[in-house]
Amino acid sequence: MGLAINDASVIYxxxxxxxxxxxxxxxxxTMGENEFIVALGASGCxxxxxxxxxxxxxxxxxxxxxxxxxxxxxxxxDRSVVFQKHALLPWLDVRENVAFGLKLxxxxxxxRYRTADKFISLLGLDGFEGSxxxxxxxxxxxxVGIARALTCDPKLLLMDEPLGALDALTRxxxxxxxxxxxxxxxxxxxxxxxxxxxxxxxGTRLIVMSPRPxxxxxxxxxxxxxxxxxxxxxxxxxxxRDFIELREEVLKIIFADEExx
Ligand SMILES: Nc1ncnc2c1ncn2[C@@H]1O[C@H](COP(=O)(O)OP(=O)(O)OP(=O)(O)O)[C@@H](O)[C@H]1O
Ligand SMILES: [Mg+2]
Numbered sequence: 001m002g003l004a005i006n007d008a009s010v011i012y013x014x015x016x017x018x019x020x021x022x023x024x025x026x027x028x029x030t031m032g033e034n035e036f037i038v039a040l041g042a043s044g045c046x047x048x049x050x051x052x053x054x055x056x057x058x059x060x061x062x063x064x065x066x067x068x069x070x071x072x073x074x075x076x077x078d079r080s081v082v083f084q085k086h087a088l089l090p091w092l093d094v095r096e097n098v099a100f101g102l103k104l105x106x107x108x109x110x111x112r113y114r115t116a117d118k119f120i121s122l123l124g125l126d127g128f129e130g131s132x133x134x135x136x137x138x139x140x141x142x143x144v145g146i147a148r149a150l151t152c153d154p155k156l157l158l159m160d161e162p163l164g165a166l167d168a169l170t171r172x173x174x175x176x177x178x179x180x181x182x183x184x185x186x187x188x189x190x191x192x193x194x195x196x197x198x199x200x201x202x203g204t205r206l207i208v209m210s211p212r213p214x215x216x217x218x219x220x221x222x223x224x225x226x227x228x229x230x231x232x233x234x235x236x237x238x239x240x241r242d243f244i245e246l247r248e249e250v251l252k253i254i255f256a257d258e259e260x261x
Contacts, residue, residue, distance in 0.1 A: 001031075001032070001033050001068065001156060002030070002066075003031040003054065003066070003156065003188070004029075004030045004031075005028060005029040005050075005053070005063070005066075006063050006064050006066070007026055007028060007064075008026075008027040008028075008065060009024055009027070009061050009062045009213075010022075010023045010024040010058065010060055010061050022212070022213035023046045023213065023214055024060075024213060024214045024215070025213035025214065025215055026063075026215060027050065027063070027216060029050075029207065031190065032188070033186070033188060034182075034186045034188060035188050035189070035204050035205060036188075036189045036191065036202060036203050036204045037189070037203060037204070037205045038192075038203030038206050038207070039190070039191070039192045039199075039208075040193065040194070040196060040208050040209070040250065040254065041208055041210065041214070041217075041254070042210075042211050042258050044212075045209040045210060045211035045212075045257075046214025048160055048192065049214065050214070051081070051160050051190060053065050054156070054158055054190060055075055055158050056073065056075045056079065057075060068155075077105065077154065078154055079155070079156045079157075080101070080149035080150070080152055080154040080158065081159075081160065082145050082149045082158070082159045082160070082162045083162070084162065085165060086133075087145065088141060088144055088145060089133075090132075090133060090134050092133070093129065093130050093131060093132055094120060094125060094128050094129050094130070094131050094136070094144055095113060095117065095120065095129040095130065097144055097148055098116040098120055098144060098148045098151055099113055099115070099151065100148060101148060101152040102115060102116070102151055102152065112151075115151050116147070116151055119150045119151050120147055123144070123146060123147045123177065123181075124143065124177065125140065125143055125144065137170075138165055139166050139167075142162060142166065142174065143174070145162070146178070146181070150187075154187070155187070156187070156190065157187045157189045159189065159191045161193055161194065162178075162191070163193070164194065175198060175202060176228070176234055179202065179228060179229060191203065197247060199250070200238075200243060201224050201228070202225055204222055204225065205219065205220065205221055205222060206218075206222055207219055210257050218253055220246070224238075
């Protein structure tokens, strides 16, 4: 998997007499196999716009987005998206929701249920295959959303604030779960969050975006998820001196941007 975004910009056309919105300008980003890129930045700085470009929901106004050398011209099975609020189908049970993408691809029911059950198990949802999704907690619904994104075996997993709606404890557990899955499946992940701590903990690389127009203002390489996967306890990683120092540095950048905006 190789993603390359070359000098991409996005201008949303004007609506109802308003000025056009320059959401992204001059975005350059490459992403390789098994990378975990996290995007941080103030609300409105263009994080979702960037994700939508990669997903192919949106075309750049100028520049290009290449996936394995091919120009991205729309959504595809090689990329799956997990939204902030799960977008599950409420009339289907857990297994049918997880298998839904495979059904769209025409995979026969035996194979799609076998694959769905594998990811249901990976996400710790054994025993809930036949449950209606409305009967699950928010954290479990979000895990169903992640399982569904994984069943199509995408090269690239795109996550837009997937844990934003969860309480603190569930959120930390979900972070650890996602890192475990990332290690096990070797996916490349593009992950948006508003939490600096979550960003530092999860990513192999961090991009901090600045608003109006959205640009990548800072880039950091991150060692922390590998330390966690190497056996160090999550809270210990997050309480370590280098983690806290970087957290404060990134917070300063974001606050400075907010004040300038
Ligand atoms: N479809 C659209 N039409 C017009 N303007 C849009 C559209 N989508 C987003 N915008 C504007 O583009 C800018 C970037 O929006 P985007 O949703 O990418 O930001 P974001 O960083 O994801 O914000 P948040 O953290 O609040 O989710 C904002 O000013 C937003 O109002
Ligand atoms: Mg957004």
